[in-house]
Structures are given as structure tokens and as C-alpha cells.
Amino acid sequence: MVRTQTCPASAFPPKSPRQSCLGLCSGRRFAFNQAIWPSRLVPSAVPPFNKEETVKVSVFGLGYVGAVITACFSRQGHTIIGVDTDAFKVNQINAGKSPIIEPELESMLAEGVQAGRVSATSDFKSAVLASDISMICVGTPSQADGSIDLTYIRRVCENIGEILRDKPSRHIVVIRSTMLPGSIEGTVIPALEKTSGKQNGPGFGVAINPEFLRESTAVKDFYNPPKTVIGAQSVEDYNQIAELYADIPGPKVHTDLRTAEMVKYADNCFHALKIVFANEIGRASKALGSDADEVMRIFSLDTKLNLSPVYLKPGFCYGGSCLPKDLRAITAAGRSQGVDLPLLSSITQSNDAHFASAFRYLMDLDAAPIAVLGFAFKAGTDDLRESPVVKLIEELVKAGKQVRLFDRNVSPDRLIGANKRFVEAHLPHLSHLIVGTVEELTAGAKVIVIGNGNEEARHLLPSLASNILVVDLTSGGLKTVTAAQVWRPCA
């Protein structure tokens, strides 16, 4: 399995004075050379192309994705053969016309055809034989039950595989279509292996390079992508595909197939979530007399906590004294105003489902006692109010599990106020379960639950015997452990 890495130095050996890893990753070498642009493209986002080191690519499917990458890669100096079963689209491309309406596309395709860098055909064989890489951009529509339909992907792979049977040189098949994790291993590779008679790896390469363009700004997006993600099984395949993006700025990531497949879904789910979230805050704002546009404008000014990677690491449930309480308040206000807020109302449900999966996992373990290291809402505090770890301990104790606890910052004698009241209501046996040191906690324990990002865990994990089961409810910072098995809620 290829480990995820962002622009590894080895993946980008400097090839010429104009290329270096730094230059490719940072995009600082991306020359915005307006002087040599054809005047009709100014002031577009299209940079000048580089004529050195071009790649020959066959693009299967000349719809939105296929037509855009045909035009843009050819503008970079690469030779592109478009393939589609739709004769109209093939004829359009060969006539230098765009099969879709998209700013700048038609002039770029016309330029590519005129320069001999773009052609289109319905003849799969000539296209595959004349190229080193095939990029598949066919549709992956929904079936009636919502599941993904990979019929077009399978069919194209079978067609390509039949041609690869007689192609002497190694070919790489790159999927640009959006497909669920496991689709390459479950559909693409079997189809190619069966029809080509060759073996994935030595016989041919497979990769996934998800597409992030947005219709209406597709050309601009191509030249200024948020990232380039390539799921490839070897550094050599990755390098060959990355060559196509040599002058494109932004981070370039080499990762494994299933991660690359999933990234596109994480992106699209998040984009849909953002839209629905903004609309629900808008409806709630309106109902409560706030200015919705102004609320979201001010919200977006916060690039530390709101529009940032903070809170985006898979880990354990949210809790504490604010998030649960404030979600309850806003959804109750929505109900009282007759405003439907299904997204905000379902957040608690999702948090509960996450809690239940960890609880079930611990209940199913046939090992005792369970030692919980760190159970305050956040490491470095003694705040236990609505700590999801306290709730987990409470449920385990109720279910008859033998549990012992340690948290450097929590001592039953020092609890006061709301903190004390919360513990008395939810974990009255706390003082009987707490031990005084990490050593007492771990002595004879078969399971260690890391409840928060406490320092002790960082030091303890590497020294644990390999037969101790570690259940790490946190994320970040505690990645290196030597215990034989580490279970995390999302990994």
C-alpha cells in the first residue's frame, strides 16, 4: 500500500532546469507569461504551454470532464486522442468545436486541432495503441436505488483490456470518473486482467486521479486546482501521470487507490453539507430576526476555527459544556418558530451513532479490566461536563464491565460546582474507579482506552506490551504505537 504523501521529493526528481520539487509543489515556478499568450485568450486563466516532454493520452468519454481535460492537457503541449461512442461529439472535436458549452473551451480545442495535438475517434484500438496513458471520463450515474452504476466504466475497461492483449508496451489506465472506494480493485482491475490476459502491475498500471473542476469555471479550475490527487500503486506510475501536471500549481498528493477514490466523496459531501448548513443558519437567522448574510459573512471571517482544518480530524464524539447545549438551544428555537432544521437536528443523532459504535466495540471485547487513560472533556482540563468519555465509562459500568480510570487533572476531592454536580448525576462511583497513577492504571490491564489527547498516552503507548489492546478514541498526535492492535473509531 502506498502511503499518502504530499509531493515526496523522490516523486519529483528534477528533470530540467525549469522543474524542481519545490517548483512543482508550491507552484512558484508557474509562469504567468502574458506576453506570449494568443491575444484572444487574454485575460483568461490559461497559461502558455510547454513543448518539452509531452505525454500521449487517450481520453475516453468526451463529456464535461473529458472535453475539458482534452483541451487543457493539449494546451500544455500533450497529444490527446479523444474517444467517445457518440459520433456527434467525435465530429465536433475534430471540427475544432466543443461538444459542451464552457467558457474558453472551444477556442482551446480549435487551437489543439489546428496544431495537431487534438484529435477524436470512435476507434478504441487506434487510440490505445497511439497513447501511453488512457484517462477514463465516462459517467458513473445512480441506479434506481441510489447505488453507483459502473456499467460504462466496466465496458470501457473491457474494451481497453482487449487492445492491451496485443500491445507490447506497458499502458496506464487512469480513472477520472468519480467512483466509490474499492471500485478499482473490484471492477477496473478484474475487467482489464480478464480481457488483456495480463496482470495488474507488471502487465499494466491502474490509477485514479479524481477530477475537481466545476462546470462554468472548468478551464480556470484546471489551471488553478485546489489540489491534484493521484492514487497510484507505484511511484513510477505516479511520476508518469504527474508529468501531465508539471506546470500546474497547488499541492500534489500521491496516495493509495481507496484513499484517492474516497477523497472525491469527502469533498462533494462537504460541499453539499456547507450549502445546506448555510441555508439552515439562514432560515434560523431569519426566524430569529438576525441578518443571515451578515451572520455568514462574519462566520466566514474566522479562518482559525470555522474555515480551517480544525474539527476535521476523525476521532471521538463532540461534547463539553457548549456544543451539546447550544445545538439543543438553536434546534429548540427552530421548533418553536416552526422552522425546519433537519441538518442541525440530526447532528446529535450522528454523534450518538458514533458513540454507539465505540461502546459496542468495547462491549464485544472479551477482556477486563478496561483502563481509561484521560477522561476529561479535553486534555489539560478537569472539565467533565458532557464529556463523551465520561458517558462511555458510565455506560460500560452500567453494562457490568470492570473499569478503572486515570486522568492527571481530575481528582474527585477537587471537583466543584457544575462539574461536581455533573459527576454526581452521571458517574457517582467515580471515586471508586479512579486510581492514583498511570502504573496502577495499566497494571494487569488487558485493554487501554485513550480517552483524550493526554501527554501520558503519548509516552505510554510505545512501551506497552504487544498483547495489550489499545483503543484510541482520539486523533492526531498519537499515531505511533507499538501495541499489537490499535482500534480507532474511524480507522
Ligand SMILES: NC(=O)c1ccc[n+]([C@@H]2O[C@H](COP(=O)([O-])OP(=O)(O)OC[C@H]3O[C@@H](n4cnc5c(N)ncnc54)[C@H](O)[C@@H]3O)[C@@H](O)[C@H]2O)c1
Ligand atoms: N461534470 C462535472 O462537473 C464533473 C466534475 C468532477 C467529476 N465528474 C465525474 O466525471 C465523470 C464524467 O462526468 P461528465 O459530467 O463528464 O459525464 P458526461 O455524461 O458529460 O460524459 C460522459 C461521456 O462518456 C461517453 N461514453 C459513455 N460510454 C462510453 C464508452 N464506452 N466509450 C467512450 N465514451 C463513452 C458518453 O457518450 C459521454 O460523452 C462522472 O463520474 C462524474 O461524476 C464530473
